Amino acid sequence: MYLYYGILVAGISVGCVSGSPTLNLYSTYFFYPVLYGPVQIAVSLFFSLLAFRNVRRIVRRQVPIVRRRLDRQMTAMILTRVVFFVIFALPFTIYRMYIINNPPSRSNSLQYSIGLLLQTSLNYFISLNNASNFYIFMAISSRYRRQVKCVLTLALLI
Numbered sequence: 001m002y003l004y005y006g007i008l009v010a011g012i013s014v015g016c017v018s019g020s021p022t023l024n025l026y027s028t029y030f031f032y033p034v035l036y037g038p039v040q041i042a043v044s045l046f047f048s049l050l051a052f053r054n055v056r057r058i059v060r061r062q063v064p065i066v067r068r069r070l071d072r073q074m075t076a077m078i079l080t081r082v083v084f085f086v087i088f089a090l091p092f093t094i095y096r097m098y099i100i101n102n103p104p105s106r107s108n109s110l111q112y113s114i115g116l117l118l119q120t121s122l123n124y125f126i127s128l129n130n131a132s133n134f135y136i137f138m139a140i141s142s143r144y145r146r147q148v149k150c151v152l153t154l155a156l157l158i
Helices: 021-060 065-101 109-131 133-140 142-157
Strands: 005-010 013-018
Touching: 021 065, 065 109, 065 133, 065 142, 109 133, 133 142
Parallel strands: none
Antiparallel strands: 005 013
């Protein structure tokens, strides 16, 4: 099996293109629909639900109230993070599966430009997946806000 990735320089766009129909089939039917999309989402969802179940179980035990509140905040952070992960990852995955099977024609410059704009926008959107953690945690957890405030005040004093 011969797989090749080459750099394509055409006008103003530079990008990696597949030189193998086998790689296109792999990307279309296994990588994006299985590994990149549902498997990541399912694993994240599974472990966040396990964390939620553990917090529900802790409520029944003799655990200090502060610990229970912190566990609830942590679970809320995890569940919110999984929701945002799905929101950020799903459009990019769907777009990549579509564009691999239906590449835009270079002869139609408007369609090609729209495809490049959409790809660039979705690349920025998927990068928000990693950049949004700080803001999500700041919005959800009061304990996290206190810790960030403490760290920033110590950093400014030094």
